[in-house]
Amino acid sequence: DAGVIQSPRHEVTEMGQEVTLRCKPISGHDYLFWYRQTMMRGLELLIYFNNNVPIDDSGMPEDRFSAKMPNASFSTLKIQPSEPRDSAVYFCASSLGGASPGANVLTFGAGSRLTVL
Amino acid sequence: EDKVVQSPLSLVVHEGDTVTLNCSYEVTNFRSLLWYKQEKKAPTFLFMLTSSGIEKKSGRLSSILDKKELFSILNITATQTGDSAVYLCAVRTSGTYKYIFGTGTRLKVLA
Numbered sequence: 001d002a003g004v005i006q007s008p009r010h011e012v013t014e015m016g017q018e019v020t021l022r023c024k025p026i027s028g029h030d031y032l033f034w035y036r037q038t039m040m041r042g043l044e045l046l047i048y049f050n051n052n053v054p055i056d057d058s059g060m061p062e063d064r065f066s067a068k069m070p071n072a073s074f075s076t077l078k079i080q081p082s083e084p085r086d087s088a089v090y091f092c093a094s095s096l097g098g099a100s101p102g103a104n105v106l107t108f109g110a111g112s113r114l115t116v117l
Numbered sequence: 118e119d120k121v122v123q124s125p126l127s128l129v130v131h132e133g134d135t136v137t138l139n140c141s142y143e144v145t146n147f148r149s150l151l152w153y154k155q156e157k158k159a160p161t162f163l164f165m166l167t168s169s170g171i172e173k174k175s176g177r178l179s180s181i182l183d184k185k186e187l188f189s190i191l192n193i194t195a196t197q198t199g200d201s202a203v204y205l206c207a208v209r210t211s212g213t214y215k216y217i218f219g220t221g222t223r224l225k226v227l228a
Contacts (some may be wrong), residue, residue, distance in 0.1 A: 031214050033215065035218075041220075042205075042218055042219065042220035042221060043160075043205065043207075043218040043221075044218075045215050045216070045217070045218075048214065048215050050214065055214070056213070056215060091159065091160075095214070097214060101149055101165055101167050102165065104149065104209065104214060105151065105162050105165055106151070106160075106162070106207075106216060107162070108159035108160050108161075109159060110158050110159050111158065111159055
């Protein structure tokens with residue numbers, strides 16, 4: 001398997017523009033997570049899905065952020081309108097899920113580095 | 118509120134030294150703890166710990182969990198420059214599949 005695939009790897013945009021980040025989880029993984037990483041706050045969970053259904057979106061900062069998972073192999077995180085404080089690395093991760101402890105190890109994608117000017 | 122705290126925040130050592138990284142947590146209904154290594158890219162998995170007192174070991178790295186005192190340590194012996202990275206720990210609670218991460222320990226190993 002190619003692992004968790006994210007795109008774009010880098011995005012530079014201007015304040016007010018819409019940003020869409022994309023993620024393809026590992027095939028067969030039932031759980032998908034979106035994390036944001038900054039120097040000040042570390043890795044913060046934004047939202048996670050189980051079988052394409054959002055389970056916990058309590059970490060989504062505000063209404064400018066939205067996430068979807070239309071099918072088992074694709075998810076998007078959208079920011080509209082973007083602001084400079086959204087600049088961060090956004091990671092997508094997936095896990096198999098299930099009762100076995102090892103099934104809940106997170107595998108991360110390479111991340112999308114977002115810079116909002 | 119569930120919390121994971123790592124210490125020290127950063128550490129500089131010389132090759133060959135042994136280091137101990139700490140992860141303490143305050144969560145309701147602990148389920149499991151993960152350690153990750155992050156270089157310039159994605160975090161990569163090191164260990165999963167679920168039971169107290171059982172050491173996990175991989176080469177020069179080892180980790181142990183103390184569920185009574187609510188902490189875990191990650192030991193690295195005979196450090197090498199390639200061990201330079203941020204080490205992250207994350208805790209999962211029962212009834213959820215999400216992990217809460219600490220802010221990490223930045224380790225720099227000098228040649």
